Amino acid sequence: MNETISLLMNHRSIRKYKSEQVTEEQLNTIIKAGQMASSSSSVQAYSVIAVSDPEQKRALSILAGNQAYIEQCSVFLVWCADLYRLQKVSESQLGDQPTCVDSTENLIVATADAALAAQNAAVAAESMGLGIVYIGGVRNQIAEFSEQLNLPELVYPVFGMCVGYPDQDPGIRPRLPLESVLHHGAYDAQRTVEEVKNYDNTYTEYMRARSGDKPVASWSQFMAKRLAEPVRLHMKDFLQGKGFMKR
Amino acid sequence: MNETISLLMNHRSIRKYKSEQVTEEQLNTIIKAGQMASSSSSVQAYSVIAVSDPEQKRALSILAGNQAYIEQCSVFLVWCADLYRLQKVSESQLGDQPTCVDSTENLIVATADAALAAQNAAVAAESMGLGIVYIGGVRNQIAEFSEQLNLPELVYPVFGMCVGYPDQDPGIRPRLPLESVLHHGAYDAQRTVEEVKNYDNTYTEYMRARSGDKPVASWSQFMAKRLAEPVRLHMKDFLQGKGFMKR
Numbered sequence: 001m002n003e004t005i006s007l008l009m010n011h012r013s014i015r016k017y018k019s020e021q022v023t024e025e026q027l028n029t030i031i032k033a034g035q036m037a038s039s040s041s042s043v044q045a046y047s048v049i050a051v052s053d054p055e056q057k058r059a060l061s062i063l064a065g066n067q068a069y070i071e072q073c074s075v076f077l078v079w080c081a082d083l084y085r086l087q088k089v090s091e092s093q094l095g096d097q098p099t100c101v102d103s104t105e106n107l108i109v110a111t112a113d114a115a116l117a118a119q120n121a122a123v124a125a126e127s128m129g130l131g132i133v134y135i136g137g138v139r140n141q142i143a144e145f146s147e148q149l150n151l152p153e154l155v156y157p158v159f160g161m162c163v164g165y166p167d168q169d170p171g172i173r174p175r176l177p178l179e180s181v182l183h184h185g186a187y188d189a190q191r192t193v194e195e196v197k198n199y200d201n202t203y204t205e206y207m208r209a210r211s212g213d214k215p216v217a218s219w220s221q222f223m224a225k226r227l228a229e230p231v232r233l234h235m236k237d238f239l240q241g242k243g244f245m246k247r
Numbered sequence: 248m249n250e251t252i253s254l255l256m257n258h259r260s261i262r263k264y265k266s267e268q269v270t271e272e273q274l275n276t277i278i279k280a281g282q283m284a285s286s287s288s289s290v291q292a293y294s295v296i297a298v299s300d301p302e303q304k305r306a307l308s309i310l311a312g313n314q315a316y317i318e319q320c321s322v323f324l325v326w327c328a329d330l331y332r333l334q335k336v337s338e339s340q341l342g343d344q345p346t347c348v349d350s351t352e353n354l355i356v357a358t359a360d361a362a363l364a365a366q367n368a369a370v371a372a373e374s375m376g377l378g379i380v381y382i383g384g385v386r387n388q389i390a391e392f393s394e395q396l397n398l399p400e401l402v403y404p405v406f407g408m409c410v411g412y413p414d415q416d417p418g419i420r421p422r423l424p425l426e427s428v429l430h431h432g433a434y435d436a437q438r439t440v441e442e443v444k445n446y447d448n449t450y451t452e453y454m455r456a457r458s459g460d461k462p463v464a465s466w467s468q469f470m471a472k473r474l475a476e477p478v479r480l481h482m483k484d485f486l487q488g489k490g491f492m493k494r
Contacts, residue, residue, distance in 0.1 A: 001276075004251045004374035008280040008367055029248075031429045033255040035422040037366055038381045040406075041473060042450075042466070044423050047439060049430045056432060080434075085427070086470050088440045093471035104486065105386065105479040108358060112405060115362035119284055120255055123370055127251035134285045139352065150433040158359060159287075175282040176291050180332070182278045183296045185303060186397040187327075192294060193335045203289075219289070223333050224340035226288060232352040236494060239351065245492075247483055 007127055012172055014131025015069045017164035021052075022074040026128060030163070034121030039113050045106070046114035047082040048121075049149050050075055056148075063145045064137035064160060073162035078138060079118040081110035083154040083244070101154060102246040107239065114158045125163050135160035139232050146242075153243045171210065174202045196220060254374055259419055261378025262316045264411035268299075269321040273375060277410070281368030286360050292353070293361035294329040295368075296396050297322055303395075310392045311384035311407060320409035325385060326365040328357035330401040330491070348401060349493040354486065361405045372410050382407035386479050393489075400490045418457065421449045443467060 001009070031048060039045070051057055052075045060078075061070035070076050087101045100106065122132045138145050138157040145157060175181075180195035200218040207216040217225070239245055248256070278295060286292070298304055299322045307325075308317035317323050334348045347353065369379045385392050385404040392404060422428075427442035447465040454463040464472070486492055 002374050004254055005276065005280055005371050007251055008283050008371055011283045011285070013285060028425060028429075029252065032422075032425060033252055035425070035428060036255050036258045036419075038258070038260060038369070040381070040383050041469075042420065043470065043473065044428070047428055047430060047434065049432070049434060051432060053432060082439075084436065085439050085443070086474055089443055089467045090471040090474040093467055094475055097475060099471075099474040100477055100480065101474055103478070103480055104483040104492075106474075108386075108405065108482065109383070111355060111358050112362045115359045116366045119363045119366035120370070122285070123367070124252050124255055127249050134287070136287045136356070139355075148433075150436075152434060152436050155434060158355065172283075173289065175279075178275060178279060178282070181282060181291065181294055182275075183294060185296070185298060185300060186395075187294065187296060187399060187402060189331065189397075189399050192329075192332050196332070196336055220336045220340055223290065224337040224346075226290065227333055227337040227346040227348055227353075228341055228344060230347055231350070233347065233350055233494065235355065236351040236492065245351075245483065247480065 008123065010172065011126065012170045013133040014166045014168060015133055016168040017069065017073045017131070017162070018167045020074070020165045022130065022163055027075060030121045030124045033124035034117040037116040037120040039116070040109045043086060043109060044113065045082055045086060045110035046117050047080045047085070047155065049078040049080065051078065060145065060148060063141045063148065064135055065140050067135065067137060069133060069162050070135060070160065074164035077161040077163060078149060078157050079114045079159055079161060080151065080155050080157050081107070081114045083110050084152050087154055102243055104245045104247070107245045111158055118159070118161060122161065129165070130163055131166035133162050135162065139235065142234065142238050156239060156242055156244065171206065174206050255370065257419065258373065259417045260380040261413045261415060262380055263413070263415040264316065264320045264378070264409070265414045267321070267412045269377065269410055274322060277368045277371045280371035281364040284363040284367040286363070287356045290333060290356060291360065292329055292333060292357035293364050294327045294332070294402065296325040296327065298325065307392065307395060310388045310395065311382055312387050314382060314384060316380060316409050317382060317407065321411035324408040324410060325396060325404050326361045326406055326408060327398060327402050327404050328354070328361045330357050331399050334401055349490055351492045351494070354492045358405055365406070365408060369408065376412070377410055378413035380409045382409065386482065389481065389485050403486060403489055403491065418453065421453050
């Protein structure tokens with residue numbers, strides 16, 4: 001196993017950080033590494049907002065579900081799908097000619113572009129000894145959150161990412177069996193579900209150890225609870241209001 | 248610059264492959280490294296279909312826009328957003344109780360999960376001396392493509408990825424200036440667009456050298472052309488037909 005794969009296999013989300021700060025040089029290196037990820041036809045349809053001001057981190061933390069590590073981390077990155085830049089650049093070329101910026105296809109392109117860049121950045125940060133955790137909570141109150149960051153039309157925050165020096169050493173959370181995720185030649189609907197049975201035991205053991213032997217739900221129970229809850233049902237209206245996926 | 252960051256900074260998409268094959272052990276390592284990427288609340292809402300049969304690669308290549316490297320690469324990976332597994336697991340817990348699997352929020356979660364895992368896998372593959380290229384063309388004829396791979400409801404192919412030993416050594420494509428992509432504290436709508444002017448020159452020089460001094464469009468012209476074209480306008484209907492983003 002080479003050094004890079006060893007790094008990838010050791011990923012843990014970090015939710016407690018030291019007070020030591022990430023330097024501007026480190027931040028620039030992390031984002032440049034993010035930029036080197038592939039992008040659909042070079043559109044580079046994403047932006048990232050770096051927030052290091054303590055007051056601003058606190059305000060964003062409250063909007064994202066009161067997660068203390070957003071306030072505590074050195075720099076909070078907000079990864080955005082960004083079709084605004086493309087639209088403005090196109091307008092300068094095309095004038096009033098209509099574009100397809102509002103297609104569902106372009107929402108997918110921009111969301112994927114943001115995620116690919118973010119994951120490269122995460123790997124770069126971890127390779128420097130930093131820790132990260134993704135924050136889906138930026139979508140909890142997405143309108144207010146977007147307003148705080150002056151996000152214009154055609155830009156939305158896909159997720160946040162805390163970055164800083166780890167002040168904890170959590171275990172590695174077990175993943176689904178390879179056989180559930182990897183299919184050969186065609187999707188195997190039966191196996192992908194059956195393999196979850198084995199995973200439920202592994203996952204429960206891990207979570208029980210982590211919670212100090214308290215009773216915990218299995219992965220299946222946890223997933224069912226999550227899928228039944230009406231979470232962030234505002235997303236469709238919000239995205240369409242921002243000019244995304246109108247068709 | 249450490250070894251991992253150096254690897255990330257040297258990424259080039261590879262579109263010509265040697266006949267040497269990727270082994271099963273290599274493939275498993277690549278996918279396991281992909282699985283170690285973060286996932287929203289551990290939902291792991293993705294699957295990957297590995298295709299190495301020459302006939303099947305040829306058939307998929309035709310559907311994805313006749314890109315020869317899909318046929319030529321050792322293994323073609325199709326990265327799918329997958330809410331099917333979660334829905335089935337939830338049904339086993341909840342019975343007939345309705346879920347929110349059809350929310351736009353869950354489409355975003357599954358798309359991001361697939362992209363994060365894919366990018367980790369790409370980095371792992373490149374760390375082994377392999378090359379990759381993402382294939383958005385899987386969405387060209389997405390219904391037929393999905394049928395070829397038996398993708399059930401609540402699963403869609405986000406992109407493909409060719410993997411194999413590189414038989415070319417292309418230059419590194421310049422990215423947007425850091426100042427266009429990275430914002431501090433708030434989105435800077437003026438700067439993100441202005442910085443493109445500098446980039447247009449850099450990009451044109453790179454593309455001209457690559458095309459053997461033929462005249463080439465600037466990035467802005469290329470983007471305007473792309474955004475004006477009615478590309479993959481079937482995506483909304485297709486995704487809704489598969490049970491995604493109904494609300």
